[in-house]
Amino acid sequence: MTLNYQHKKPADTVVVLDFETTGLSPTQGDRAIEIGAVMLKDGKVIDRFQQLMNPGFRISGFIENYTGISNLMLSDAPSCETVMADFADFIGDYNLVAHNASFDQRFLDAELRQINRHYSGSFACSMLIARRLYQDAPNHKLGSLISYKNIQHDGVFHRALADSEMTADLWLAMLEDLQQDFQLVNPDFSLLQSIAKQSKANVFQFLRKQN
DNA sequence: TGCCAGGCCCTCTTTAGGGCCTT
Numbered sequence: 001m002t003l004n005y006q007h008k009k010p011a012d013t014v015v016v017l018d019f020e021t022t023g024l025s026p027t028q029g030d031r032a033i034e035i036g037a038v039m040l041k042d043g044k045v046i047d048r049f050q051q052l053m054n055p056g057f058r059i060s061g062f063i064e065n066y067t068g069i070s071n072l073m074l075s076d077a078p079s080c081e082t083v084m085a086d087f088a089d090f091i092g093d094y095n096l097v098a099h100n101a102s103f104d105q106r107f108l109d110a111e112l113r114q115i116n117r118h119y120s121g122s123f124a125c126s127m128l129i130a131r132r133l134y135q136d137a138p139n140h141k142l143g144s145l146i147s148y149k150n151i152q153h154d155g156v157f158h159r160a161l162a163d164s165e166m167t168a169d170l171w172l173a174m175l176e177d178l179q180q181d182f183q184l185v186n187p188d189f190s191l192l193q194s195i196a197k198q199s200k201a202n203v204f205q206f207l208r209k210q211n
Numbered sequence: 212t213g214c215c216a217g218g219c220c221c222t223c224t225t226t227a228g229g230g231c232c233t234t
Contacts, residue, residue: 107233
């Protein structure tokens with residue numbers, strides 16, 4: 001069997017991450033308030049990262065309610081700069097996964113720019129991939145996909161570590177489905193990135209060509 | 212609860228509009 005996609009990293013280790021933030025747009029002044037991440041290697045969680053961070057201003061009541069993160073909780077949290085420096089060390093140059101990755105990438109880029117740190121891994125978006133693989137799902141919100149795939153969870157949503165754990169489980173479920181449904185021996189980050197670039201109409205034909 | 216932004220993606224499209232996702 002020959003797979004016509006390229007392995008980018010010697011070990012298929014990825015970091016699945018999720019930000020909680022003060023709003024939707026760093027260009028409008030929004031900042032990160034929590035980062036959560038799990039590191040996957042060979043289909044297993046080998047490390048975790050979770051930290052609240054103080055954005056330097058009060059967050060809105062909407063965000064307090066949405067995330068369960070209060071201004072009191074953030075009052076004694078370390079600064080975004082301190083936390084993001086640690087997180088930059090955590091992710092290193094590994095490839096990255098997030099649900100609706102364009103959102104998390106904007107905040108990661110904005111926060112790391114503040115401390116002049118960089119990363120060289122590339123992003124894959126679990127939402128774009130799920131839209132192609134699970135076209136019958138009622139919608140492609142993270143919580144809906146967790147239910148659709150019957151993935152066990154602890155009922156916590158909109159907290160960074162809980163959401164990154166669920167995104168990691170969704171990622172592993174997609175890898176497993178590719179192995180079972182398309183007899184792919186070693187589906188990896190690069191293949192899933194390629195899936196996100198296919199049209200919904202052509203993605204299954206693309207997958208059948210992979211072996 | 213919704214607004215704010217931005218990218219993707221579909222369609223009654225491409226000289227555009229609007230829903231889906233993320234907080």
